[in-house]
Amino acid sequence: SQELEQSPQSLIVQEGKNLTINCTSSKTLYGLYWYKQKYGEGLIFLMMLQKGGEEKSHEKITAKLDEKKQQSSLHITASQPSHAGIYLCGADVTGANNLFFGTGTRLTVIP
């Protein structure tokens, strides 16, 4: 989506390494959602962030939303092959809960 930039487009890491994926919006976000997609399959909801400065963690994945509510990062600690897939951020920029999605980051974890 032209309103949402995700970087990097692809990432290859060695198992055990940490990594970060970024999502930047040109507009203030009402909500920012992170999803994971296994290749060719549906999207699995990971986390939702709504407040400036908010940070959430689940297992080895941490997501943060900056104070200005325009940028979010997804950090994976000690990556595992099970983390491989496509990570997408979805942004609500109108408050109507219609999400625009980034182009995704394809993560490969090498054992």
Place this chain on the structure above:
Amino acid sequence: DADVTQTPRNRITKTGKRIMLECSQTKGHDRMYWYRQDPGLGLRLIYYSFDVKDINKGEISDGYSVSRQAQAKFSLSLESAIPNQTALYFCATSDPEGYGYTFGSGTRLTVV
């Protein structure tokens, strides 16, 4: 059973044919969406519906139509399929509280 079920999972059709993709949900959500996914373009919104009587166009609605037959059912039609409609199509639902979308497993459509 999955919360959001899409049928068919895969479909190959010829140019000019009419095709319908179906979506049903057991979440009890009023809001339903259709997206398409193309490599390098992420997910793009085709149509969305906030209740049975409410249908709205998304950013790429040309060439598509939808029908909301019931709260649980939202179908997407391609009246005359063309090759550039080859994509992975996703149906999703959400609740007004905005606690994320629930996606179906997708329909892979190929137009030859």
